[in-house]
Amino acid sequence: MSFLFATPESVTAAASQITTIGSALEQANTAVKASTTTVLAAGADEVSTAIATLMSTHGQAYQTASAQVSQFHNQFIQLLNASAGSYATAEAANANPLQAVEQELLGVINAPTNTLLGRPLIGDGVAGSAANPNGQAGGLLYGNGGNGYNGLGGAGGAAGLIGNGGTGGTGAPGRAGGAGGAGGWLYGNGGAGGAGGLGGAAGGIGGAGGAGGAAGLWGNGGAGATGGAGAGGSSPAVGNGGTGGAGGAGGAGGTGGLLYGNGGAGGAGASGPAIGDQPGCAARTAQTVVAIAA
Numbered sequence: 001m002s003f004l005f006a007t008p009e010s011v012t013a014a015a016s017q018i019t020t021i022g023s024a025l026e027q028a029n030t031a032v033k034a035s036t037t038t039v040l041a042a043g044a045d046e047v048s049t050a051i052a053t054l055m056s057t058h059g060q061a062y063q064t065a066s067a068q069v070s071q072f073h074n075q076f077i078q079l080l081n082a083s084a085g086s087y088a089t090a091e092a093a094n095a096n097p098l099q100a101v102e103q104e105l106l107g108v109i110n111a112p113t114n115t116l117l118g119r120p121l122i123g124d125g126v127a128g129s130a131a132n133p134n135g136q137a138g139g140l141l142y143g144n145g146g147n148g149y150n151g152l153g154g155a156g157g158a159a160g161l162i163g164n165g166g167t168g169g170t171g172a173p174g175r176a177g178g179a180g181g182a183g184g185w186l187y188g189n190g191g192a193g194g195a196g197g198l199g200g201a202a203g204g205i206g207g208a209g210g211a212g213g214a215a216g217l218w219g220n221g222g223a224g225a226t227g228g229a230g231a232g233g234s235s236p237a238v239g240n241g242g243t244g245g246a247g248g249a250g251g252a253g254g255t256g257g258l259l260y261g262n263g264g265a266g267g268a269g270a271s272g273p274a275i276g277d278q279p280g281c282a283a284r285t286a287q288t289v290v291a292i293a294a
Contacts, residue, residue, distance in 0.1 A: 012084045018077055025073070029066050113140055119160075128154035128169060135166035135181060145181035148194055156181030156191035156213060165191030165213035165222060173197045180213035180222035180254060180264075190215050190222035190254035190264060212254030212264035221254025221264035 110120035117140070125136035125146035133154030135146030140160040148154030148169030155178040156166030165181030171194060180191030193210025212222030227249045253264030 012081065018073070018080070021073075025066075026070070029070075110139070124163075125157035125166060127166070128152075133169060133178070135169075137181075138163045138166075144188075145191060147191075148178035150194070153178040153194060153197070153210070155179045155210075156194075158182040158213070159184040159188045161186050162188055164188045164219075167191045167222075168194030168210035168213075168225065170194045171197035171208075171210070176208040177210035177225045179210045182213045182254075183215040183219045183222075183257075185216040187218045188216060189213075189219045192222045192264070193225035195225045196227040196249075208249045211252045214255045215257040217257050217259045219257045219260075220262045221256045223264040224253045 106120075106122060109122060113119055113121045119137055120139045120143065121141050122139040122143060124144045125138045127146040128135045128149035130149060130152065133149035133152040135148050135154060135157035137157045138145045138159045142162045143160055144163040145157030145159050145166035147166045148156045150169040151172060152169060153171040153175050154169035156168045158181045159165050162184045165183045165188065168178030168180045168191060171177040175197045177194030177196045180193045183190045190213025193212050196209045209225030209227045212224045215221050256263040
């Protein structure tokens, strides 16, 4: 049993393939144009005249048919392209009403809790932004918390009854990462903490990793994040380099669910720079000269 299917992409691809066929036909017509439009002069006898007339008639008929086929070909391609556009428009029109109905229903359902508590009943929390780094809480009944904004250590939003906590954002240089949001009261995992920021200025201490979010009744705690690495010490022209900054502490793992669930793994603390207290450029040069002289 055969099945018929059509998509805007497949119709457009078919039109492109037919365009290629049309180009091949045009090349063939160009190749035979001279032999189908010009006939050698007939001889003096009646037979030659009749043959020349017949061949000329056939040549003209071929050119006429070729022009008609080319016109039909172009019209057919235009029809296919128009059909693909109409089909895509129809699909979009069919999809949008369903989405609009869904949004309207959610708007009606969430209106009371949004008005009273500033929080939806169903739906995910909005992720943090540069203006508001912390992720917003998820719906009271169902929804995940929004993720914290990266680079500013935004905290992940908490879930409601069912849902997962949002992930904490990474910390700014030398600042702690955001804590993960708490999982749903009934079911859901806590969000993972955000990684601590790297040490900022020379010798700066790395930021601590964010703590994982706690689970509710049933779920796993979020994993703590790693601390940020400390910044290297300063390197003056003369004298010894400054001490590198300490690495940030790892974030604590979130507690598991009261009824069932595992606690989150704690984050690893970061180390300071591999090499510290290095002499400056001028001091190293002097040491090298002394070593060579010795």
